[in-house]
Amino acid sequence: MACSPLLMAQSSMTDQQVLEYVKQGMSEGKDQRQMATELARRGVTREQAERVKKLYEQEQGVNTSKMSGTEQNEARLREATQEESTTSVLENPQPDSRELAQENQVFGRNIFNTRNLTFEPSVNLATPPNYRLGPGDEVIIDIWGTSQNTIRQQISPDGTINIEKIGPVNLSGMTVSEANEYLKRVLGKTYSGLDAPDGTLEIRLTLGNARTIQINVMGEVIQPGTYALSSFSTVFHALYRAGGVNEIGSLRNVQVTRNGKTVAKVDVYDFIMKGKTQDDIRLQEGDVIIVPAYEALVQISGNVKRPMKFEMKKNETLATLINYAGGFSADAYTRSLRVVRQNGEEYEINTVKEIDYSAYPMRNGDVVTAEAILNRFTNKLEVRGAVYRPGIYQLNGEINTVRALVNEAKGLMGDAFTNRAVLQREREDLTTEIISVDVRSIMAGTSPDIPLQKNDILYIPSIHDLEDRGDVAIFGEVAKPDSYSYSDNMTLEDLIIRAGGLRESASTVRVDVSRRIKDPKSTHSTDSIGQMFTFALKDGFVIDGEQGFTLQPYDQVFVRRSPGYQAQQNVQVTGEVIFGGTYAMTTTEERLSDLVKKAGGATSKAYLRGAKLIRVANDEEKKRMRDVINLMNRQFGEAMMDSLGIRVEDTFSVGIDLEKAMAQPGSEYDLVLREGDVLSVPKLNNTVKVNGAVMMPNTVGYLSDKNANYYLDQAGGYALNAKKSKKFVIYMNGQVARIKGRSKDKIEPGCEIIVPSKKNKRVNVGEILGYASSFGSLATMFATISNLIKK
Template structure:
């Protein structure tokens, strides 16, 4: 023990030195880089790091830092690429829209509100970008991230319209050329001439605003609409083509658009990504806002201005598009336009029983009625007579209760919180009827139901089992306490008692005669198909109950059918020693036989007992196998049938049978199973003298040691054991070997040699083992019996038996060499684990 303590002290001392001399993280990284350049293996690097005090935890920490820095560089690189892409979009082709989608996806990836763990601790927060709608979370084991939807009541209505990937407002360029489209530098125009003269001119308007036409020179089209350009071209082409102008022109000239130009617009103010954007010349304000990521949390959707040449040409209200589908203000943009998104002026939250509770941006002239319209209106369980408003006055809070008549005139202000309550959980015109009526339930008061009689009529009358002498009304007073009012239903229906007016929340209860007494039943036990409890009926007989129980079983005795009856004397005033009445009858052809059985009827709560016939026995089978003439199962013909009888039924034994080795396996009875469960329960209780569970035989069968040889020699003797159902007898062949097992040097099977002692057979197995209990050896015979062995007993060992030598208790003190060996193994194991740590994942 002292050596063991000294060894552990040495290990902990070395560990302390390693921790004290631990290398900093930077030195570890530099050492790994140098070692890799020198061509050292990972195992060599790990071993040398451990010698320098580097722990597994330090390696994992360095690896995490490396991965974090790598992901941070990738994110910075992505953001830099997005910004350069925004500045460098100058091309005016269809690829612009594809780029805008990529830019849009990248913008969504950056608009992260927060990276959190499941315990709510914030890990990362974006300072410049924010996300509307969802939050990004990480699971508790840091194995993955998932999106968690934000509370809808905390969102601003309409702010997600420009973050929907399926609603891009992208212009459609595969349409006929609009006549009001204004041409500009970069537009490709196609001029078709047909009729008396035919030609096609396809040119792009130059930065100076003109195209070059043969025999005409420069033709200036910039700034003209398509309609104006067509009129202008007819005038110009009349100079080189005859028949272009006149009442019936013979030559037609028409201008259409080819490839459209791109424009640059500036999106400023409260948008997610403000800046300069290159768009299609067909682009509208909504598409530009979509490209900019939509408005941010303080951006306005009610007043989005388009400035052109210093003048405001449009003021858009996105709510008109969301609520009414109006897009008349979604003007087509031109090169150099500026879109301004101001902060909101008034943000109001509505909560409670409305269809869309959330924040809404309101104009200064809008009222509660407008807010309710935006929120989808009241839900079905809303209290619609009034709503509650909490307002921040600048110094303290104020509360307003706005009635229904003032919804259209009460104006909301910034910061207002509007709450719509639910209806009260009570009824203003309810009465209820329960009990012995045909239609129980709730009914309307002050309609066609105002009195008790009217309520009974509405419930389609009383049932035949109604108790008419007394019913009750449970009435709720004004102070919410209750009182009981007695009602004579019989007199009320006959007109001898005045009808009783009902009040709100009255509950009329008309009892049934069956509700006023215990339910009458009958119980049948024993040999019937479905024993149990059945409902009592008047004039019921024992035969009737047997029929309801599915009839008698084959084992039922038709004699001595007993009926037990309760003693019922409700008006008795004296003590009685009689606890019950018993009747006994015989049954023949479905009729009771016996004194007084002709008019015998059952009474409530009688119990009937059908006994099992004492002469009824089911077949009881036993099995015999092995060296008998006819193997198989045999049915017992009498209760005391014995081993010799079974051998006789099987035709006797064969000449090769080894009778002394015959064994019997017996199944446990219910009583034996119960005793086994009791023994197991006592063992689990942990009593001081309890035995080990491992030593208990927990199977449902067991071996019985028999001597078939003596049973056949002396039939009817004690050796000739009485059989019972489920027994299995096996008569083996002669076995000429002996097994030696347990704590011996070499467990073996050897030939039986008559007259040899235990020492001979132990020597055949190499002798006793070091941990053998030599004096505890025992032998197991083929017939299932077990016996202790003595070294000089030469008659105890028989053919087919097995010698078993038990072992000593393996728990013992460890030697110094074993302790040192264990410490060396632990150190080797630690080195192997450290070697498997991966420093860097490529």
């Protein structure tokens, strides 16, 4: 997983922390790939990992330089596996990102640089009997029976262990099996029971900690060099440590040299293809692994299961290449392959037949292409239209005529138009011709049957395909207004039933049907564009209108809404009234004073001047709101409007004066109510708020003889950025007024004085108020503006 530059830049891990993290993770047995991914996630770069690797190597060098030879061997044994894994993680803190298109990849080349396949030797397996001991190996000698003892020692650099009462015993170069037999003879001098025929005393040598060996990986690998590996390591693990082969390295001829002699030749393809591991031998001290350049690299593309490049050995054939590629894909043309070959001067094309695949040797640079089969049929027939099983059929000895094909398709459907079918035929030059077919006569046997050819398409139309049936539609006061498929003899009542019946609000005295004018024989245009029929209904049946009337395709039915139908309309009153709650309106002219009277009148604590009316916005009002906001967006910009929080809302506040409405019922102050209105009658609030560009926003007790300046003084006076001439007041009922001069009449209980700020240069409050007036007394708009200004 690649790290983002931001995450890498924010890495907070020091080099020492990275080193400690890797050491701890290895001691806890964490997966190397997980640790590498975590380091990359924490921002550790490849450069930092290289620094930490050098730090780790220096640390190991300092520590071992102060030890004796035996101590150094012990240290190497303890840390051999950990060091190998630690450097592996540090060398690759980020997963390999070398990705190529599959056809450009060389098969098997990535096997030694994947994080999931390390070939690391397991430390939990029993010691193989043929394991050859050497300096640095820790051996455990267990003695049991009539005597009990355990000897645990490390083979010294001179190849010996020191056994008490016996002295140095040379084990270097012996296999574990040979060492067991040798120790029986040596220890038999001290433990006499070892030679007893009854086996009263037994001895067994096993390996404790394996030694570290040094091997050299040379040739065409990513990172050639000398590597310290566990003595259990094999050729594949060494190749993994070296990063795998490079772009010219061979996977088919990896050589292991020991003491100047080649002891193994490894073909990695045998492991990948067949799972063979006998050539993946265990390495010994001083072994040299040589990866030569490949002899031949061949590419196969097209319709094979594994299109990519493959390394080929001498005398391997095209059949071998196909096997390496996983065989042909299902749509491959297998009878021949195209090979592009270099002849030393230029390219040449060879077409290799299937019979020659096993005898055609591959050469370096060959490019093989497997084509796809042709996208055509040798014996296809098709029948479409009014048969029970339309589709594709086989042209054979039984199905080779029109009658046989129709019978194979399970016969004609009832709506089949049999007087004339269409047979589409492909000529030799791939053009098509149309042949008319009298299916009725052929099926009846009165006309000769027509022979079929490959790729013939027989189309038998339905009578419905040949006429424009259309739909009928119903609108208005029905349960499911929609378009419905037309049927012969469909009546108005039938369509109403299909639409779920009439709604409660439907008018039964007028149902209109509109019909388009159709005159296929007309030779001139007319002014008429349609016909209209009107009907009356009773109990779902037509009682007035054209008798025997049936619908025609494309008719439109309109069920009108009864003008006398009215659903209940409710309004609500809350606050300081005797009986607050929801009330049903009884007339379309019900007013504020009527609602208060229904609620038993106002209480003695009611403050009628502060009453507020909240109204639900209808579609027209919302449209006007959107129009105003769009206009303001163009004037001030969307960013300004977003910051003001001005938006289309479902409700708005209507400025009212309930005190005057109650005093003058039916007057212009006594507004007509609308469904959903909520009238809120508050208690007297004898305070005044001061907000905006003042020294200290404050709430002050209301005094009837004080003007605006008094309340502003109670807030510390104007701030430096105050627009003194633009101050205004918002009343409890939602109304807004400018404050001019020293008038005290503008100040009422519960109101809020707002002083705008000069910093809002981009928007003029007066302009916004002017736009907002288009809403029709939308006090909510002004409250939003005041909240913005005081921020």
